[in-house]
Amino acid sequence: MNLHEDELAVAGLEIGDEVFVRVREDKIIIQKADPEDVEHDF
Numbered sequence: 812m813n814l815h816e817d818e819l820a821v822a823g824l825e826i827g828d829e830v831f832v833r834v835r836e837d838k839i840i841i842q843k844a845d846p847e848d849v850e851h852d853f
Contacts (some may be wrong), residue, residue: 812832812839812841822841823843824841824843828843828844829843829844830842830843830844831844
């Protein structure tokens, strides 16, 4: 997903923030992730 820095600022996010992305009813929903609940599986 590619978002411009000012689009992130409007949403209260910064480059590098962990987020959850979902698609519902033809809309993309981006929610800031709680750093304590995020697990990385690489």
